[in-house]
Amino acid sequence: MNTTLILAIITITLALIFYTIGVFSERRSGELNWKHVGLFALGLIFDTTGTTIMSGLVTAGNAANPLHQITGMLAILLMAFHLIWAIIVLLRKNEKAKATFHKFSLVVWLFWLIPYVIGMLIGMGI
Structure with a gap:
């Protein structure tokens, strides 16, 4: 496995981790706050980075x-719309x-899982 592919897999997995923590910590706390927005942003950044790296491999x-x-x-x-909307919701108070x-947030996270799982299955040759 080449190092570029490993880097792409790591960054997309970090996106999964940050986005999942953001979505479920928001759900558990019962209210959106800036910490959640930061986690959503990290998820988006890592997903975009991983996707960009991965597209270079095609x-x-x-x-x-x-x-x-x-x-x-x-x-x-x-995810980008979700992040922007979260910021607007917090600014409007x-x-x-x-x-x-x-x-x-849960709907966006569930939709995000679709390409994540498809990519994983493609990577496993299924």
Whole structure:
């Protein structure tokens, strides 16, 4: 396994770790706060970095899986929207929105898992 692929796997796994901690700590606390936003941002940064590294590994002879590409791009866009919306909710200081934001976070996290699992299955040759 080449070192670039290992780096991509590590960064995408860090995205999973940070995003998961952010989503479930927000859910457990019952209210969105800036710590959660920071964890969402780290998840997005690591996912984007890992995806960028991984896309550099795709060559003409090694075509990418279209489902993985589409769901991966949608997941990054959804994560970015999620992060921006979380910032807006906190800046507006809407208590109801802060208390229910975790529902949206869970949906985004579940969608993000789709390309993560597809990529894992592709990597295992399944």
